[in-house]
Amino acid sequence: MAIGRKSLLVSLSVPVIFLAVVLLSIFISGSFVKPDSNFVYFVMDNDNPKFGANHMIVNGKLKFDCRVYDLGEFDVDCNSREMESLEFFLYNTNTNESMSITIEQAKSFTYFDGLTSSDGYTVAPHYGTGGMFAFMDSDGDFFGGREEYQLLLKGKVFSKRINLSDKVMGYQIGYPNFVGWVK
Amino acid sequence: MDKKTLLKDLAELVKNNEISQEEVEAVFSGSKGETVKKHTEFSSLFYFIGGGIVFLGIVIMVAGNWDLFSNIERLLITLGSGLVAYALGVYLQANKQFGRLSDAMFLISALVLPFGLYVVFKNYGIISDINLVNLTMSLILLGLYGFSLSRFRQAIFLVFTILSATWAYAALISYFQSFGGVTLSDFSQFIAISIGFSYMFLANAFRNSEWKTITLPLFVVGIPIFLGGIFALGSFDALYSSRWWWDLLFIPAVFWILLSSIALKQRVFLWWGAIFLVAFIFKITGVYFAEQLTWPVALIIAGIALIGVGYYVYYLNNRLKSSK
Numbered sequence: 489m490a491i492g493r494k495s496l497l498v499s500l501s502v503p504v505i506f507l508a509v510v511l512l513s514i515f516i517s518g519s520f521v522k523p524d525s526n527f528v529y530f531v532m533d534n535d536n537p538k539f540g541a542n543h544m545i546v547n548g549k550l551k552f553d554c555r556v557y558d559l560g561e562f563d564v565d566c567n568s569r570e571m572e573s574l575e576f577f578l579y580n581t582n583t584n585e586s587m588s589i590t591i592e593q594a595k596s597f598t599y600f601d602g603l604t605s606s607d608g609y610t611v612a613p614h615y616g617t618g619g620m621f622a623f624m625d626s627d628g629d630f631f632g633g634r635e636e637y638q639l640l641l642k643g644k645v646f647s648k649r650i651n652l653s654d655k656v657m658g659y660q661i662g663y664p665n666f667v668g669w670v671k
Numbered sequence: 672m673d674k675k676t677l678l679k680d681l682a683e684l685v686k687n688n689e690i691s692q693e694e695v696e697a698v699f700s701g702s703k704g705e706t707v708k709k710h711t712e713f714s715s716l717f718y719f720i721g722g723g724i725v726f727l728g729i730v731i732m733v734a735g736n737w738d739l740f741s742n743i744e745r746l747l748i749t750l751g752s753g754l755v756a757y758a759l760g761v762y763l764q765a766n767k768q769f770g771r772l773s774d775a776m777f778l779i780s781a782l783v784l785p786f787g788l789y790v791v792f793k794n795y796g797i798i799s800d801i802n803l804v805n806l807t808m809s810l811i812l813l814g815l816y817g818f819s820l821s822r823f824r825q826a827i828f829l830v831f832t833i834l835s836a837t838w839a840y841a842a843l844i845s846y847f848q849s850f851g852g853v854t855l856s857d858f859s860q861f862i863a864i865s866i867g868f869s870y871m872f873l874a875n876a877f878r879n880s881e882w883k884t885i886t887l888p889l890f891v892v893g894i895p896i897f898l899g900g901i902f903a904l905g906s907f908d909a910l911y912s913s914r915w916w917w918d919l920l921f922i923p924a925v926f927w928i929l930l931s932s933i934a935l936k937q938r939v940f941l942w943w944g945a946i947f948l949v950a951f952i953f954k955i956t957g958v959y960f961a962e963q964l965t966w967p968v969a970l971i972i973a974g975i976a977l978i979g980v981g982y983y984v985y986y987l988n989n990r991l992k993s994s995k
Contacts, residue, residue, distance in 0.1 A: 492876040499872035503840050506865045510844055513852035521851070638849055648851035 517646035523581045523609040528667040530576045545668050548598040584651050599668030610642050611666045722778035742794045750787025756780035774827050781831050802846040809839035826884050860900045867897025894943040906958045945984045952976045
C-alpha cells in the first residue's frame with residue numbers, strides 16, 4: 489500500500505532536469521549573445537487615438553510618416569505636439585542597458601537597412617500571454633487580449649532578454665518599436 | 672490473533688494511512704460494503720457535477736456584469752466565494768454526517784480561487800510581470816492544496832496538488848523563458864513531453880498506494896500528452912522534413928507505450944498507443960511518401976501498415992488478457 493518511490497523519483501526528476509537545462513541555457517546565453525552594434529527603439533506615450541506615426545529607415549536615416557486626424561480629415565504633421573510623446577532609447581549591447589535619447593539624436597544616427605544586425609542578430613518581441621489568464625488584460629478585464637511584452641535579442645542558437653528602460657516597464661506606455669541597428 | 676493485537680495492528684495501519692475509514696466501515700456493513708461504496712461514488716458524481724454547474728453559473732453571472740463591478744466587488748465575488756467554498760468544505764469535512772459533500776465545495780473553491788488570486792494581483796497591481804503573477808498564483812495554490820492534502824488526505828486534494836504543481840512548472844518555465852536562453856520555438860512541446868512523462872510515472876508510483884484511484888486518470892491524461900508532444904515535434908510538411916529525427920524518435924516511444932500495457936497490465940496504454948500509431952502512419956505517409964511514391968502507392972503501404980498495427984494490438988491485447 490506504499491507509494492512507489494522509484495517511480496515518484498523519476499516523475500519528479502524529469503521536470504527538474506528540464507528546468508535545470510532551461511536555467512543553464514539562460515546563464516550561457518548571457519555570454520554568447522553579444523551583437524557588434526547597438527540599436528534604437530522607441531515607445532509612444534500617447535493615448536490620442538487620432539494620432540499615428542509610422543517610422544522608416546530611408547538611406548540609413550530615420551524618417552517619420554505622421555497622421556493626425558483632425559477636423560474630419562487626415563493631415564500630415566510630424567511637428568505636432570503628439571510627436572513629443574515619442575520616447576527614444578539607445579540600447580547598448582555591451583552593457584545590456586537602455587539609455588534615453590532625444591528624437592534629434594535618434595535622427596542623427598545612421599542605421600543598417602533591415603531588421604537583422606551585421607552579425608545576424610534580430611530583436612523580437614516576446615509576449616507574456618498570461619498563461620491560463622490570457623483572456624484577461626492588465627486591468628483585470630475579460631477578453632482584453634494579450635499584454636506584457638519584452639524584447640528578446642535573438643541569435644541563431646541563443647537569445648537574451650533586453651533590459652528595457654524602467655520608464656517603459658514602469659509605466660507600460662506602449663509597445664517598444666524597433667528602429668534599427670546603429671552603424 | 673486476539674482482539675487486542677488486531678486493534679493494535681488496525682491502529683498502526685490507520686496511522687500509516689494504509690487503510691481508510693471507508694474500508695473499515697465496509698467491514699461493519701458486511702455484504703453491503705460494495706453497495707455502500709457504489710452509493711458513495713454515485714453521490715460523489717452528483718456533487719462534482721453540481722459543483723461544476725455552480726462554477727459555470729458564477730462565471731456566466733460574473734462575465735456578463737464584470738465591467739459593472741468595482742474592484743472590491745470583483746474581489747468578493749471571486750476570491751471571497753472561493754475562500755467561503757473552501758471554508759465550507761473544511762466544515763463539512765469535519766462533520767461526517769455530510770459524507771463527501773465537502774468535495775463539491777472544494778471543487779468550487781479550486782475552480783474559483785485562481786480567478787480570485789488573479790484579481791488580487793492584477794487589480795491591485797501587486798506584481799506587474801504577468802509571468803511572475805502566474806508563477807506566484809500557482810505556488811500559492813500549490814501550497815494550499817499541498818497543505819490540505821497532508822491535513823485531510825483526500826484524493827481530490829491530490830488531484831488539485833498535481834494540477835497546481837503542473838501549472839507552477841509551466842509558469843516557471845515561461846518565466847525563465849522570458850529571460851532568453853536557447854532559441855526554441857517548441858518550448859510548449861517539450862513542456863508537454865515532460866509533464867506527460869511525469870504523469871505516467873506518478874500514476875505508476877500511486878498504483879499500490881492509498882491513492883490508487885487516481886492512477887487510471889493520470890495514465891489517461893499523461894500518455895496522450897507525452898506522445899502528443901513528440902508527435903507535434905515531428906514533421907507535418909515535406910518542406911520541414913528536417914524534423915525527421917523526432918519522427919524517428921516517435922517510433923520507439925509509441926512501442927514503449929504499447930508494450931507498457933503488458934508490463935503494467937493497463938489497457939489504456941494499448942488504446943492510446945494504437946491511436947497514436949495509426950495517426951503516425953497517416954502522418955508519415957502524407958509527409959514522406961505521398962510525393963515520391965504517389966498517393967495510391969502510399970495509401971497501399973499505409974493500409975498494410977494499419978493491418979499490421981491491428982494485428983499487433985490484437986496480439987498485445989491477448990497477452991494482456993492472459994497475463995491478468
